[in-house]
Amino acid sequence: AQTVTQSQPEMSVQEAETVTLSCTYDTSENNYYLFWYKQPPSRQMILVIRQEAYKQQNATENRFSVNFQKAAKSFSLKISDSQLGDTAMYFCAFMLGGGADGLTFGKGTHLIIQP
């Protein structure tokens, strides 16, 4: 079974700063996908960014980027120029390429952006 670990239960930064959220995972498979989800107080789960394991290039979506280190099984999320609306729970998630076992989530990191 796959596991996902987020070691930072909570983080707080000032608006406009850059923040990095950590995620590590464990799997013996080679074909998989990694995701970051954002859950604001509205509780909606919002897909922020995704990474295919076979791609070496790190994914980027506007202010959000990842640092994918496959050998180290690390998948961190960097948020640049943080905004108040970025305040939310952030979940790292893993999915096998065949879809089996569904999405496995970490426990989440509560990110607070201070004005």
Place this chain on the structure above:
Amino acid sequence: DAGVIQSPRHEVTEMGQEVTLRCKPISGHDYLFWYRQTMMRGLELLIYFNNNVPIDDSGMPEDRFSAKMPNASFSTLKIQPSEPRDSAVYFCASTNRPTGAFFGQGTRLTVV
């Protein structure tokens, strides 16, 4: 596409009553997942379907929980009888894998 649609958004019921949660996945997605979210246990996968067929229900906590997917556009999660410890937010999500799973807005269930 309107995204994954769940109903109801909120449900308050008395212990012992039957509860049915509904989900309409995104058209064309071949996987459908039911998750439960609580403060204590985080996001738990209850069951998932592939092409309408249940693949893994090992996350269903008890026999009181059942799920069906009669066609590609509809799924239900039923709890009978409900208990206070079933209170949680229940999410439905669908995916065709490469794009990631897309979630509905969830159903907040309160059993009193």
